[in-house]
Amino acid sequence: DAKTTQPTSMDCAEGRAANLPCNHSTISGNEYVYWYRQIHSQGPQYIIHGLKNNETNEMASLIITEDRKSSTLILPHATLRDTAVYYCIVRVWGGGGADGLTFGKGTHLIIQP
């Protein structure tokens, strides 16, 4: 799976949009971009995923650049409960394969009151 690069930490004011960047310059055509977050000592929580189109769900939006070499996760109105480590993961799925998710160090997002 392609390697990802994320900032170690970010701050965001409560109520503002949190924009978390991720670089995945070696991504290949059949790799998806996944975002998970992990609040301290809990299991990772799935947020959103995409292949090449922008995606939106009730939690967040995912913007993928046209060349697919980077993406941004957007939390539109951050709350204190959004403080967590956010992981950007690229994952190949070839059908029949059985690889796990490769977690990096993620971005520690701190929402400030």
Place this chain on the structure above:
Amino acid sequence: ETGVTQSPTHLIKTRGQQVTLRCSSQSGHNTVSWYQQALGQGPQFIFQYYREEENGRGNFPPRFSGLQFPNYSSELNVNALELDDSALYLCASSLYLVGLSTDTQYFGPGTRLTVL
């Protein structure tokens, strides 16, 4: 809440002992993956079970083994425990279908294992 449950929540063992951790997958899912998360690190993939067979494995020794049952629940067994096995053990379930282009893994709350 994902519907993935794990037991026990916490466990303390001594070096050399054996441990079994359990995971119930989300309704409708047929695949279970296990991960180890050491303090301050991201989760590391141990293995995945599909159709009651190991379907993929990360860089973990054979003393880490597992089972998947007909109801898709799963066990992780670790023999000859070492101090470095102290970690949060996570299971994740997903639905794999032939022809599906991707799957999404949903995680349970984890089991905190401490080896003394």
